[in-house]
Every structure is written in structure tokens, then in C-alpha cells.
Amino acid sequence: MASETVIGSLRQQIATCESQLQDLKRQLAEVEHQSQQRRTNLALEQGVHTIDDPLAFDFSHGIHDDFKSEVLAALAQPEETTPPQRRWPLEANEYKRYGRQLIMPEIGLQGQLRLKNASVLIVGVGGLGCPAAAYLVGAGVGKVGLVDGDTVEESNLHRQILHSTAKVNMTKVESAMIALHSLNPNVELVPHQGRLTPETALSTLQPYDIVLDCTDTPASRYLISDSCVLLGKPLISASALRTDGQLMVLNNPPLPPGNTSGGPCYRCVFPKPPPAESVVTCGDGGILGPVVGTMGTLQALEAIKVLTKQPSASLNDPAPVDHPFLLIFSAYSSPMFRTIRLRTRKLKCAVCSAHATLTPEALNSGSMDYVQFCGTVGPIDALSSNERISAENYAKVRLNVNPFTGSEPSKDSHILVDVREKVQFDLCNLEGSVNVPFSAVTSLPVGARNGRANESNPEAVWVSELRQHADKPIFVVCRRGNDSQFTVKKMKELGLDNGGQRWIGDIRGGLLAWRDNVDREFPEY
Amino acid sequence: MPDTQNEGTIKITVEFSGGLEMLFSNERKLSLYIPAIDADGSRSNIAFLVRHLCETFMNDPRKELFVLDDTVRPGILVLINDADWELEGEDKYVIEEGDNILFVSTLHGG
Ligand SMILES: [Zn+2]
Numbered sequence: 001m002a003s004e005t006v007i008g009s010l011r012q013q014i015a016t017c018e019s020q021l022q023d024l025k026r027q028l029a030e031v032e033h034q035s036q037q038r039r040t041n042l043a044l045e046q047g048v049h050t051i052d053d054p055l056a057f058d059f060s061h062g063i064h065d066d067f068k069s070e071v072l073a074a075l076a077q078p079e080e081t082t083p084p085q086r087r088w089p090l091e092a093n094e095y096k097r098y099g100r101q102l103i104m105p106e107i108g109l110q111g112q113l114r115l116k117n118a119s120v121l122i123v124g125v126g127g128l129g130c131p132a133a134a135y136l137v138g139a140g141v142g143k144v145g146l147v148d149g150d151t152v153e154e155s156n157l158h159r160q161i162l163h164s165t166a167k168v169n170m171t172k173v174e175s176a177m178i179a180l181h182s183l184n185p186n187v188e189l190v191p192h193q194g195r196l197t198p199e200t201a202l203s204t205l206q207p208y209d210i211v212l213d214c215t216d217t218p219a220s221r222y223l224i225s226d227s228c229v230l231l232g233k234p235l236i237s238a239s240a241l242r243t244d245g246q247l248m249v250l251n252n253p254p255l256p257p258g259n260t261s262g263g264p265c266y267r268c269v270f271p272k273p274p275p276a277e278s279v280v281t282c283g284d285g286g287i288l289g290p291v292v293g294t295m296g297t298l299q300a301l302e303a304i305k306v307l308t309k310q311p312s313a314s315l316n317d318p319a320p321v322d323h324p325f326l327l328i329f330s331a332y333s334s335p336m337f338r339t340i341r342l343r344t345r346k347l348k349c350a351v352c353s354a355h356a357t358l359t360p361e362a363l364n365s366g367s368m369d370y371v372q373f374c375g376t377v378g379p380i381d382a383l384s385s386n387e388r389i390s391a392e393n394y395a396k397v398r399l400n401v402n403p404f405t406g407s408e409p410s411k412d413s414h415i416l417v418d419v420r421e422k423v424q425f426d427l428c429n430l431e432g433s434v435n436v437p438f439s440a441v442t443s444l445p446v447g448a449r450n451g452r453a454n455e456s457n458p459e460a461v462w463v464s465e466l467r468q469h470a471d472k473p474i475f476v477v478c479r480r481g482n483d484s485q486f487t488v489k490k491m492k493e494l495g496l497d498n499g500g501q502r503w504i505g506d507i508r509g510g511l512l513a514w515r516d517n518v519d520r521e522f523p524e525y
Numbered sequence: 526m527p528d529t530q531n532e533g534t535i536k537i538t539v540e541f542s543g544g545l546e547m548l549f550s551n552e553r554k555l556s557l558y559i560p561a562i563d564a565d566g567s568r569s570n571i572a573f574l575v576r577h578l579c580e581t582f583m584n585d586p587r588k589e590l591f592v593l594d595d596t597v598r599p600g601i602l603v604l605i606n607d608a609d610w611e612l613e614g615e616d617k618y619v620i621e622e623g624d625n626i627l628f629v630s631t632l633h634g635g
Binding site: 272 | 542543547585590599601607611612630632634
């Protein structure tokens with residue numbers, strides 16, 4: 001442990017030094033660039049007066065002196081009185097850096113200037129926020145704010161492309177700042193360390209023109225949307241899980257609550273939060289890097305579109321209205337993309353309608369509990385203590401005597417059922433365990449040995465196999481110790497405990513506890 | 526399910542996205558025939574379809590992951606021919622031959 005701390009601290013110091021070094025290099029480059037420009041200007045100025053200059057030759061032979069001095073004054077003026085950066089709207093390096101997008105009619109000089117004058121807040125610097133930030137900083141958005149309260153973990157790296165192996169344990173905001181600064185030092189980066197809360201949301205969002213929701217919980221999605229409506233900011237919201245992604249541009253145009261021409265908000269589309277037990281996280285459901293990367297990239301694209309949108313040429317010819325839409329990305333479906341027309345603002349929306357009840361004061365006071373609004377799944381405690389066994393005690397069962405039944409040690413003194421899905425079971429499992437995927441457990445009809453269980457369903461097969469060895473106690477294990485409890489109850493419903501004669505119970509804390517307390521080499525994923 | 530069209534049935538496509546397919550034997554797309562008239566004698570609408578899907582196609586007993594209070598649960602968007610069902614009259618929308626009904630569960634990961 002001690003050496004791990006030292007390694008972590010050294011890595012952090014190296015990263016900090018690297019960032020300082022990069023900053024110094026940038027400053028040096030800027031100073032060198034400026035002095036080079038000064039030398040060039042000086043040479044130009046002097047050149048006008050030398051006899052080698054063909055213009056000067058022409059002027060000396062046959063042009064009236066008064067006119068000559070006027071022309072010379074005009075020629076010399078831009079160099080003498082105006083600093084070089086005023087001569088062109090963008091810096092020399094910006095023409096080069098952004099040249100490939102500048103020559104596109106969608107951007108052009110005006111679009112680039114709009115980006116340069118714009119500010120974007122990115123809430124969440126994970127799988128969505130990393131690519132979104134990279135493209136927006138790369139494109140030359142003037143100011144980019146980053147909000148996140150987490151630190152970089154190894155399991156983030158396959159998709160969170162601004163973070164890297166050396167930056168594990170560093171805060172995500174700090175890690176992203178280093179990567180983004182080296183990508184484009186022209187952009188002002190603003191760190192907002194910590195999670196967005198109702199009390200801090202309005203003051204955090206206020207200075208920005210547009211907000212990207214790159215978070216991963218329903219509570220934060222409602223909070224960000226509500227804040228955007230109250231502050232009149234367009235919101236680009238995306239999410240991803242497994243092989244699917246979704247994207248919406250909300251509150252666009254960002255008109256005041258009650259104005260039905262404004263774009264719908266998150267609450268218009270989803271007035272009520274989903275039941276907490278239906279919400280699956282990337283940690284539990286899985287996520288493919290390019291899937292979430294695609295969604296984050298699309299968020300950057302939509303932000304660029306909103307920021308560079310040209311105002312209508314005349315009042316009689318208003319700019320075309322963007323219809324609200326939901327983009328659905330399904331990596332393994334054909335076609336992969338589809339766009340769905342969304343509703344307009346809901347007439348009774350609690351936040352963006354004329355009947356809105358949410359006020360900035362209520363939000364700032366902290367009286368709005370978004371976590372409670374969305375509900376939480378508390379720690380599951382479905383079993384009594386004599387139906388559960390700790391990982392350490394189960395390890396003794398495998399070596400010694402079952403503390404509950406007193407039966408003799410033996411490989412097949414008991415049955416160990418692992419209810420993780422097959423793909424996880426195949427990653428790593430305890431020797432001798434039997435895999436019954438949790439989906440097979442849940443898909444059994446409630447309350448019954450009847451009906452469908454008699455058909456040739458695979459779930460009926462595992463049930464009858466367990467029924468065959470009526471003497472052996474059954475231990476159920478899963479990843480974290482939740483699904484195993486549900487399974488124990490289900491097995492008892494099915495009568496597998498022979499009216500209480502056979503012990504059925506679960507391993508508390510699942511394979512995570514097994515790894516932490518018994519076998520440190522058991523893979524953690 | 527019968528694969529041929531009978532008198533009084535309409536053919537529609539039902540799709541699931543955002544993880545809902547897992548409640549329907551991992552089928553993302555179903556082509557099915559439903560009665561044009563429901564048991565009460567009125568023309569089949571989305572409310573009927575939701576009940577029909579629950580009873581006939583949903584293997585998972587956790588019905589609450591699809592329906593709540595007799596309609597689709599919060600967090601599921603119903604899209605009729607690629608438009609939000611709110612634009613079409615929600616669950617009272619009368620289903621027509623060839624309609625595409627998509628159920629999308631919101632995702633929250635990021
Ligand atoms: Zn609204």
C-alpha cells in the first residue's frame with residue numbers, strides 16, 4: 001500500500017511538472033512569436049525608405065512631393081500605429097490552426113469569431129465530456145468550463161480519452177485541463193472542481209453561453225435542464241449505455257418560460273423520472289468506448305452548430321427554426337442512426353411553461369431535492385442473517401466445515417450457484433461454481449412451478465437440476481451481493497429448500513467481497 | 526403468433542430501444558398482426574397495444590419495468606412513425622395498418 005501511495009504521488013508530481021513545462025513552452029513560443037513579428041515590422045518600416053525599393057525609386061522620379069508623402073504615410077501607418085493583431089480579425093496562428101474549418105461556408109471567418117467569443121460549460125468529464133471537450137477546444141471556442149467531482153480510474157481509460165494511465169487518481173478536471181491545454185493553448189479553461197449541486201448550479205452555469213450535459217444520473221439531468229431554462233441557455237444533452245446512445249438539443253431557442261416558441265426542456269420530454277430500479281449504470285450494464293465517444297462527438301458538433309448559427313438576414317425572413325429532435329444511435333442495429341421528431345414545449349411543464357413553479361430562489365436555497373425526486377435504490381437487505389454467509393466463512397466452507405450444517409469438507413459438499421450473466425462468468429469464476437444467469441432467474445414466471453416452466457425452457461432445466469441434489473446446501477453468489485439475495489428468495493419460492501430442510505443462502509458482498517477479503521488475485525473488473 | 530393476415534387484423538412494426546429489448550427476449554424489432562378492434566369493440570389504440578405486448582410478448586415477469594399505472598412507465602418515450610406520441614394523441618392514438626411504434630427507454634450513462 002505504501003509504495004502505491006508513493007507511486008501515485010510521484011505520478012501526480014510528474015504530471016504537474018509536465019503541465020508547468022508545457023505552460024512555460026507556450027509562454028516562450030508566444031514571446032518568440034511576438035519578437036519575431038516586431039523584427040518583421042521594423043524591417044518593413046525601414047524598407048519603405050531605402051533606395052532599393054522600386055516603389056521608392058518611382059516616387060523619387062516624377063511624383064509630386066505632397067502626394068508622395070501622403071502615400072508614404074498611408075503605407076507606413078498600419079505598421080506604425082496599429083498593433084499587428086488588429087490588422088486581421090484573427091491571430092496569424094489562428095488562421096493556420098483553424099484553416100481547415102475556416103474555409104468551410106458553415107464556419108468561415110464570422111463563425112470562427114463567434115466560436116472565439118463563445119463560452120461552453122461541460123458538466124461531466126467522462127466518456128461524453130472528454131471527446132466533446134477535445135473537439136470544442138480544438139475548434140477554438142474561447143472559454144471552456146469543466147465540472148466534475150471524480151478522480152480518474154483505470155476502468156475509465158477505455159473511453160475517457162483525455163485521461164491517461166499516468167493520471168489515474170488525479171481529478172478528472174485537472175487531468176482534462178492538462179490534455180486540453182496541450183491540445184490548444186489559445187482556449188481559456190475554467191476548472192469547476194466538484195459535483196454540480198442545486199445550490200451551485202445557477203452560479204456555475206451563469207457565465208456560459210451554452211451547456212453540455214455529459215453526466216450519468218437522472219438527478220443531474222433534471223438539475224442541469226432546470227437551471228438552463230431558468231438562465232435561458234441552450235442545452236445539449238447526451239447519454240450512452242452498452243451499444244446505444246441518445247442525443248437531444250433542449251431549450252433551443254432558449255426563450256423565457258411561458259414562451260411557447262422556445263425549445264422543449266428535459267422535463268417536457270420526461271415529466272417524471274424513471275423508477276430508480278430501471279436505471280442502469282455503465283458500471284453495471286457496460287459501455288463500448290466508441291459508442292459513448294460518438295455521442296460526445298455529436299454533442300460538440302451540435303454545440304458548434306448552435307454557436308455559429310448565422311442570425312437571420314432580415315426580420316421578414318427569419319432563420320429556419322430547428323425542430324426539436326431525439327437522435328438515437330444503436331451501434332448494432334441497421335440503420336445505426338435514426339432521428340425522431342420531439343414534442344414542443346409542454347403546456348403544463350413545471351419549469352418552462354407559463355405555469356412553471358420552479359424559481360431561481362427555490363433552486364439556490366437547496367430546497368429542491370433532485371436525488372429524492374429521482375429516487376434511490378438503497379442497499380438491498382432482503383434476507384435474514386441466517387440466510388447469508390460472509391466471504392471469509394464461505395472460504396472456510398470450501399476448506400473446512402459448513403458453519404450452518406456441520407457437513408464434511410469436500411468439493412461437492414455443496415452447490416455454488418453464480419448468477420452473473422454468462423459473459424461475466426466466463427471472465428472469471430470460482431472453481432466448481434455453476435452458472436445460472438440472473439436473467440434466467442428473473443424471467444421465471446412469478447410464483448410457480450406451473451405453466452411455462454414445464455415447457456422446454458432453459459430455466460426449467462436449471463431448476464430441475466438443482467432439485468435433483470436435494471441434500472446439498474446451495475450457496476448463491478453474484479458480483480456485488482444484490483442479485484444473489486433475489487435469487488435465494490426465488491429459489492425458496494420454487495420450493496428448492498424442501499420446506500426449510502435444505503439450506504439456501506447467499507455470499508454477502510458477492511465476488512467483490514471474495515476478492516477483498518479472501519483472494520486478492522481474483523480479477524476485479 | 527400467426528404470421529398471416531386475417532380478416533380484421535392490421536400489420537404493424539414494434540421496435541424496442543435503450544435496453545427495453547431485454548424485456549422482450551432481446552428482440553429489437555417485431556412484425557406483428559393485431560386485431561383491428563379490441564375486446565371492447567373500439568378500434569385498437571396504443572393503450573391496447575401496450576397491454577397486448579405485456580401479455581403476449583413480454584417474458585420477463587418484471588412488468589413494472591415496462592408499465593406503471595396501466596400505461597408505459599416514466600422514462601419511456603413512445604414514438605409513432607418517428608414522432609413523439611404526444612404529437613399524435615398519446616395512448617389514444619388509433620393504430621393504422623403499417624404503423625411503426627418505437628418504445629425507447631432513456632439512457633443515463635455518460
Ligand atoms: Zn419544459
